[in-house]
Amino acid sequence: MKKKIALVTGGYSGEAVISYKSARTIYNNLDKAKYDVYTIDINPEGWYYEHEDGQKTLVNRENFTLTVGAELVRFDAVFVGLHGTPGEDGKLQGYFDMIGLPYSSCNAATSALTFNKRYTVAVAAMAGINVAKSVHLFKHTPHDVNDVLDRLRLPVFVKPNNGGSSIGMSKVTEGGQLAAALEKAFAEDDQVLVEEMINGREFTVGVYRAEGRINVLPITEIIAHNEFFDFEAKYQGKSSEVTPADIDESWKKNLEDAATRIYEVFNCRGVVRIDFIYNDEKGPHMLEINTVPGQSEASVIPQQVRAAGMNLQDFYGALVEQTLAGG
Ligand SMILES: Nc1ncnc2c1ncn2[C@@H]1O[C@H](COP(=O)(O)OP(=O)(O)OP(=O)(O)O)[C@@H](O)[C@H]1O
Numbered sequence: 001m002k003k004k005i006a007l008v009t010g011g012y013s014g015e016a017v018i019s020y021k022s023a024r025t026i027y028n029n030l031d032k033a034k035y036d037v038y039t040i041d042i043n044p045e046g047w048y049y050e051h052e053d054g055q056k057t058l059v060n061r062e063n064f065t066l067t068v069g070a071e072l073v074r075f076d077a078v079f080v081g082l083h084g085t086p087g088e089d090g091k092l093q094g095y096f097d098m099i100g101l102p103y104s105s106c107n108a109a110t111s112a113l114t115f116n117k118r119y120t121v122a123v124a125a126m127a128g129i130n131v132a133k134s135v136h137l138f139k140h141t142p143h144d145v146n147d148v149l150d151r152l153r154l155p156v157f158v159k160p161n162n163g164g165s166s167i168g169m170s171k172v173t174e175g176g177q178l179a180a181a182l183e184k185a186f187a188e189d190d191q192v193l194v195e196e197m198i199n200g201r202e203f204t205v206g207v208y209r210a211e212g213r214i215n216v217l218p219i220t221e222i223i224a225h226n227e228f229f230d231f232e233a234k235y236q237g238k239s240s241e242v243t244p245a246d247i248d249e250s251w252k253k254n255l256e257d258a259a260t261r262i263y264e265v266f267n268c269r270g271v272v273r274i275d276f277i278y279n280d281e282k283g284p285h286m287l288e289i290n291t292v293p294g295q296s297e298a299s300v301i302p303q304q305v306r307a308a309g310m311n312l313q314d315f316y317g318a319l320v321e322q323t324l325a326g327g
């Protein structure tokens with residue numbers, strides 16, 4: 001019997017546009033001889049399965065089933081292709097745990113923790129991983145721009161604390177730019193992280209568990225043509241991505257060791273992508289962990305999978321089989 005897989009996509013944040021692109025790649029590369037794949041769009045208007053002719057069937061949220069004609073569709077597993085809330089921050093994960101449906105991503109606690117950038121760097125620092133110095137601000141708690149400037153050295157990065165795809169982010173090189181950058185980030189989230197810039201080369205590392213083993217994909221160096229790896233650099237071609245990265249063995253080992261340690265410390269599951277800046281003197285600094293990394297045509301993980309000599313069908317198949325086997 002073919003397994004029934006729900007591929008969830010969409011979401012309630014600005015990253016929904018990327019989720020749809022990721023889900024298309026995943027859908028196209030899941031082996032239809034092994035799996036019946038139903039793409040489920042979770043968006044603010046509703047949760048539904050869209051048929052090939054455009055007709056929509058609402059999901060029964062009681063147990064995440066579908067009634068299609070006379071058939072009751074019960075899923076064997078969920079493949080998460082939804083960036084941002086509620087697919088990357090533990091909300092759907094908690095719901096699937098409650099109804100006993102296995103899913104491809106990290107568990108609810110890990111998803112909630114890693115979607116909070118400040119809490120992620122705090123836990124990583126406790127585990128001996130280098131991270132940037134930062135200040136965490138809350139929308140409803142008074143904060144003073146000068147106080148932030150006193151505590152951190154410019155340039156700084158200002159980011160929505162819970163976000164992705166560089167949406168709402170700015171690089172601030174002069175104090176006078178900070179207030180506007182905070183306003184832009186607070187428009188996306190009620191928490192903002194202001195982080196000192198780490199000097200160095202940027203790398204991103206894909207890590208996944210399959211057949212019970214943790215595997216590190218070939219490392220990618222990010223060379224942004226813009227000031228940093230912003231939305232345009234990521235998705236509109238304003239960057240070069242070199243996979244495998246042109247680095248010596250010691251840098252490769254340091255990045256692989258840090259990525260594996262982070263995967264273990266955070267008790268990750270499925271494929272994650274960890275972003276780093278490598279400082280010449282102090283080594284790799286972790287920026288963040290993406291527990292539902294992009295799978296669009298422009299995204300890094302598909303490039304890393306191909307550089308590892310695998311095809312996407314085998315890779316996504318391995319993730320599904322690991323999920324069906326209990327994660
Ligand atoms: N402290 C820092 N020092 C140097 N560069 C940084 C720093 N923080 C962020 N950046 C730059 O900004 C980019 C986006 O930051 P980050 O990865 O934290 O955001 P994101 O929106 O979660 O991204 P993603 O699309 O990977 O989910 C990084 O890839 C890097 O180019």
Ligand SMILES: C[C@@H](N)C(=O)O
Nearest residue numbers: 083164165290293294
């Ligand atoms: C989708 C985006 N947050 C990524 O990490 O690739």
Ligand SMILES: [Mg+2]
Nearest residue numbers: 164165288290
């Ligand atoms: Mg991210």
Ligand SMILES: [Mg+2]
Nearest residue numbers: 275287288290
């Ligand atoms: Mg990132």
